[in-house]
Amino acid sequence: MTMKMEANQPVIEAQCLRKSYNQKLAVEDLSLTVGRGEVFGFLGPNGAGKTTSLKMLLGLVVPTGGSGTLLGRPLGEPETRRHVGFLPEHFRFHEWLQAAEFLHFHGRLYGMSPKRRQERVAEVLELVGLSDCAGQKLSTFSKGMLQRIGIAQALLNDPHVVFLDEPTSGLDPLGRRLVRDIIQSMKEQGITVFLNSHLLSEVERVCDRVAIINKGRVVEQGALAELLSGEFEVDLRLGAPSPALLEELERLAGPITANGSVMSVRLQDEAAIPHLAEIVVKHKGQLLALTPRRSSLEDYFVQVIEGDV
Numbered sequence: 001m002t003m004k005m006e007a008n009q010p011v012i013e014a015q016c017l018r019k020s021y022n023q024k025l026a027v028e029d030l031s032l033t034v035g036r037g038e039v040f041g042f043l044g045p046n047g048a049g050k051t052t053s054l055k056m057l058l059g060l061v062v063p064t065g066g067s068g069t070l071l072g073r074p075l076g077e078p079e080t081r082r083h084v085g086f087l088p089e090h091f092r093f094h095e096w097l098q099a100a101e102f103l104h105f106h107g108r109l110y111g112m113s114p115k116r117r118q119e120r121v122a123e124v125l126e127l128v129g130l131s132d133c134a135g136q137k138l139s140t141f142s143k144g145m146l147q148r149i150g151i152a153q154a155l156l157n158d159p160h161v162v163f164l165d166e167p168t169s170g171l172d173p174l175g176r177r178l179v180r181d182i183i184q185s186m187k188e189q190g191i192t193v194f195l196n197s198h199l200l201s202e203v204e205r206v207c208d209r210v211a212i213i214n215k216g217r218v219v220e221q222g223a224l225a226e227l228l229s230g231e232f233e234v235d236l237r238l239g240a241p242s243p244a245l246l247e248e249l250e251r252l253a254g255p256i257t258a259n260g261s262v263m264s265v266r267l268q269d270e271a272a273i274p275h276l277a278e279i280v281v282k283h284k285g286q287l288l289a290l291t292p293r294r295s296s297l298e299d300y301f302v303q304v305i306e307g308d309v
């Protein structure tokens, strides 16, 4: 089957998806849209409903309510899976197989011809940097190598959309960078990537848009640049600040958080920075350092989750 899709049709769309296991609600209301070639980060604390959501989109878990489409077809259609790649969080490998044998086995499951398999296995091994290990048994692979072969498996069928469930957890910094580079190259090829992750700095580096899920509900969704624009933090190092100074700083910037000798305040507007310095000088405080920085995704995430009561 070839997938016929309009250019502006969403690759993934969910409307009010819900899932309860017996009486327990795992996902209450999942609505989101992901376009072609987007890298979409799906974030949330443990137990928020990330994996259940991803499995509903993949058709592996049947929703209790709501609806959605994947590649323009209703969720759960087996034919769509030909064009979908998936790296589960806890992927079980056939460890007695060699790397290339393992990929050929998966290629046969996808119904790929022997010729196409031959080409594609070599391509994906190259992509994940494991060409030299094609004949090596998976039982001898490190955790990072197994994760990479898992990604190779997810890309084997030339998917239009790839779902990666925590692809970098447990990897060392080099392994994480490689996964980031692979995601980047998928994006350049127009492949849509849906990335479940709790590693926020990773997500920040590769995602165009994010949704934050908490207690089964999407509480924020948007372009990363927009979510993080505007707000920023200022780190201040002050010598012996007086109570009056701290009080006035709090009036300007709200609660102050302290980390050792560095205090951080959150400002809505860059124009408030000179005013901050004036307040310190007015109260005869010693201004040892003043460092503005944009809120990170981690700051934003903590703020959203803590504010969602």
Ligand code: ADP
Pocket (backbone or CB within 6 Å): 021, 024, 025, 026, 027, 044, 045, 046, 047, 048, 049, 050, 051, 052, 053
């Ligand atoms: P996350 O991936 O964000 O950690 P999950 O989607 O795995 O969250 O889980 C969401 C909630 O649903 C959790 O409270 C979890 O215990 C529950 N849950 C997930 N899968 C099942 C299942 N098969 N049976 C019963 N409860 C489940």
